[in-house]
Amino acid sequence: MRNPYVSFLQAFGILLVAAGHAFPTDGHDGLLYRWIYSFHMPLWVFLSGYLLRYTAPAAAPGTCPLAGIRFGGRGGFLDKKVRRLLVPYFVISTLVFLPKVWLSRWAVKPVELSWEAYAEMLLVPSKNVIVYYWFLPTIFILLTGTVLFAKLLGRFRFGGRVPLWVWLLVALAAAVFNPLAGVTWLNLGGVVKFAFFFVLGIVYCTRQGDIDRNLQLGAPWPTIGWGATSVFLTVTGYGHLNPLFASLTAVCGILFALSLGHACLRAGFRFFAPLDGATYAIFLFSWFPQSALRVLLYDYGHFSPWIGIPLSTLAGMVLPWLVWKGLQYGKRWPAGRAAAGLLGQ
Numbered sequence: 001m002r003n004p005y006v007s008f009l010q011a012f013g014i015l016l017v018a019a020g021h022a023f024p025t026d027g028h029d030g031l032l033y034r035w036i037y038s039f040h041m042p043l044w045v046f047l048s049g050y051l052l053r054y055t056a057p058a059a060a061p062g063t064c065p066l067a068g069i070r071f072g073g074r075g076g077f078l079d080k081k082v083r084r085l086l087v088p089y090f091v092i093s094t095l096v097f098l099p100k101v102w103l104s105r106w107a108v109k110p111v112e113l114s115w116e117a118y119a120e121m122l123l124v125p126s127k128n129v130i131v132y133y134w135f136l137p138t139i140f141i142l143l144t145g146t147v148l149f150a151k152l153l154g155r156f157r158f159g160g161r162v163p164l165w166v167w168l169l170v171a172l173a174a175a176v177f178n179p180l181a182g183v184t185w186l187n188l189g190g191v192v193k194f195a196f197f198f199v200l201g202i203v204y205c206t207r208q209g210d211i212d213r214n215l216q217l218g219a220p221w222p223t224i225g226w227g228a229t230s231v232f233l234t235v236t237g238y239g240h241l242n243p244l245f246a247s248l249t250a251v252c253g254i255l256f257a258l259s260l261g262h263a264c265l266r267a268g269f270r271f272f273a274p275l276d277g278a279t280y281a282i283f284l285f286s287w288f289p290q291s292a293l294r295v296l297l298y299d300y301g302h303f304s305p306w307i308g309i310p311l312s313t314l315a316g317m318v319l320p321w322l323v324w325k326g327l328q329y330g331k332r333w334p335a336g337r338a339a340a341g342l343l344g345q
Contacts, residue, residue: 002276003054008261009047011272014279015317016040021132021290022312024298027305035234038246039253041135042197046254048139049201052146066202067154069147081143088284088344089136093121093128100129125187130287138187142198145191164203171196176243196247197254204258215255218262226256275317278324281345285320 020036056065071077104110125134175196183189216222230252233239239249297308330336
């Protein structure tokens with residue numbers, strides 16, 4: 001069952017992603033760019049943790065609901081996540097590899113033609129031909145690793161005995177003193193870094209009523225306050241002072257998004273409704289129009305970012321949305337279903 005609140009947050013998050021990828025390469029020092037990048041991917045990881053808990057089966061008191069998720073077998077959790085995340089990661093990356101080699105003269109990160117480069121771009125997500133695809137294996141490891149860990153704790157009857165806030169503090173400590181910092185293979189350093197936001201999403205889903213009420217999320221002043229705080233931390237540079245401040249700055253941005261979502265739904269705003277169900281497809285496909293427009297608008301057209309950013313953001317949202325609609329329509333036929341499956345849809 002669709003959750004309108006989560007749908008809004010996913011749509012808002014994908015808007016931030018498209019806007020962040022619309023900037024020229026020499027525009028990364030601007031306030032808007034730095035503000036977006038302070039929390040837009042932590043927000044996506046947060047939502048992934050939230051949805052994992054939201055979709056978990058009911059559990060008896062004192063047990064962890066995540067331990068009740070059916071993990072193996074056809075149609076199990078692992079099978080679904082491989083199809084949803086790893087299959088499109090492999091398929092789209094492979095399809096883009098050769099064209100990216102041929103067009104490397106215009107690429108921000110040129111690619112060489114070799115088997116080593118091909119293997120590296122799959123196993124080292126930061127070197128993928130579509131650089132922001134690092135998210136796919138990262139979230140796959142977080143999702144499957146969390147469920148396996150919950151099952152392991154449940155086997156020893158330990159799963160529900162540790163308060164959630166303890167796991168949250170452990171994840172924060174791991175992010176701050178990251179023992180795998182610099183490990184790019186499968187983005188393991190990033191997995192540890194983002195695990196805090198993943199656990200935070202689980203905590204929020206579990207205690208959403210209390211958190212929303214105590215922080216008055218959705219009220220005007222908390223919405224403005226969390227947004228202003230995240231901007232202030234970005235402007236002053238505190239958000240990049242160290243991993244702890246970076247995490248806290250991202251939390252402020254996430255709380256702004258949560259409060260904004262409540263406020264918009266209470267006001268009856270439904271402007272993101274057409275994006276419901278399409279945000280993952282937009283994430284996967286927005287690279288194509290936005291990469292082309294980066295060359296056309298900035299390298300050849302020398303357009304101002306004031307023109308280029310809105311145009312690229314719009315193209316990065318609308319064109320992938322049309323592809324998604326086409327894939328949904330094509331599911332009427334076996335070939336269409338197969339194509340959609342290869343693309344994670």
